[in-house]
Amino acid sequence: MVSGSGLPPGLALKAHIFLVAAAAASATGCVYFNSVYNANALFERGRREIEHGNEAAGRATLDESIEKAERVVENKPNSRWADDAQRLIAYARVLREEWPEAAEASVKLLEMVHSARDSAEAAGFLGMAEVRLGNSAQADSLLTAALEEDWNERLHASLFYSRGLARIGLGQLSSADDDFRASSAIDREWVAPRLARARELVMAGRYQEAGFELTQVFKLTLERDEEDELYQAVQHVAAADPEVGRVALLKVEVAGLSVGMTARFVKLRGDLDVDVGRIVDAERDYRLAAEIAPQSRTAVDAYLALVDLKLARAITLADLEDAYAVLRDARQLNFGTRIATVAELIELIRRLEYFVERGEVGYLAAAEVAWEDLESLGLARHLYLTYVEEQPDGLWAPKALLAALDLMDLDSSGTNGTSSIEPPAEELRRQLLENYWSSAYVQALVGEAKAEGFTYEELEQGLRQQLNSLRIQADRVLSDPRRASNRP
DSSP, X not given: OOTTTOSOHHHHHHHHHHHHXXXXXXXXXXXXXXXXXXXXXXXXXXXXXXXXXXXXXXXXHHHHHHHHHHHHHHHOTTSXXXXXXXHHHHXXXXXXXXXXXXXXXXXXXXXXXXXXXXXXXXXXXHHHHHHHTTOHHHHHHHHHHHTTSOOOHHHHHHHHHHHHHHHHHTXXXXXXXXXXXXXXXXXXXXXXXXXXXXXXXXXXXXXXXXXHHHHHHTTSOOOHHHXXXXXXXXXXXXXXXXXXXXXXXTTGGGSOOOHHHHHHHHHHHHHHHHHTTOHHHHHHHHXXXXXXXXXXXXXXXXXXXXXXXXXXXXXXXXXXXXXXXXXXXXXXXXXXXTOHHHHHXXXXXHHHHHHHHHOTHHHHHHHHIIIIISOOHHHHHHHHHHXXXXXXXXXXXXXXXXXXXXXXXXXXXXXXXXXXXXXXXXXXXXXXXXXXXXXXXXXXXXXXXOOOSSOHHHHHHHHXXXXXXXHHHHHHHHXXXXXXXXXX
């Protein structure tokens, strides 16, 4: 007998072999159980990190989880732990938004599971991947099957959200709307289904409802990437209806967003104020955006938008002074010295003023700067008419009158201001025909050849020469630091 066993030698040996084998099998089972347990712990940690906005850390942790789970499936594909590991791989791929890999892992999971519930879960993972891969019809069927089971809140909300996306792809806007609302009802803090619903409502032409949905998102606590997504959604709604977008932003400065994003939204509200003709509100919002985040790029962008607004409505040189004052404020900001547009606009205003100081054809040079560079049509018109007033017998007076008339036509939208002291278009046409009929400019306009004096080509060449001479002078004078110091 084997010592101490109490069994015959043959039976004792068999028992020993059995016990060793059982111990080995148990040890192997423990190894794979521990591997799946560790992979699952990493998965849960990664999922929480992503939900809390730690995207990079969450994705990295999920990747570790996938590696551990894949080793279980590869080394023990027929074990009782393999399907659990494969489920974890499929779900982790979904959370990492690796859609081709998620679809592949989900198909493999479908082949491994046996219960109806496990099959429904695998179908849900596959459906979430397929909708992102553009297979809306297949995704709709898979997700509908998955939704026949009850799940935890986040997965259930994700399934509704994904089916909503699939139904948008199928053109079923009403059904998609139901799914997005169902998703938000389950997980009220989740931003994605609310933003998707806002876009779907725009597609359906229900702009005011889309705007209201966005106001609900502003009440949530948002991560940085969610703030960016919300900004894009507001832009989308505003492109369809600027007034709805503007109204959605009425209380954005108290929404609890980050400082930089609050400034961006207020600046956007200013842009929408302009779109709907609320100029006073736009000026206030541009200044507010700069005050909220003065050290940001947005502050300078807001000031530049305010300058554009002032230039667009400028009529006289005094109005131009207001625009220059804003540029001076912008130049004091950190980004004000980095954004070339600030310095370029300051230089253009100084150039325009130099041309005005020169008088005579200097008014025409200044008018070109106002029109072509500053896009200040009202001011350009004023400068052309000033030339006519001061040089009524000048060779280029009819050209200036024609330019002023063109600017009146361009300003038919009413964006630019009009001066009560400027004559109406009818009066300018009368002056043109009565006082300058024999000019080559008028004759070229009416298609006749009765011009007296210089030809059209000679007049244009002479003006170009004088304007080029003025520009060369301006380059030399304005490059002098002493000249620049005359300006605050």
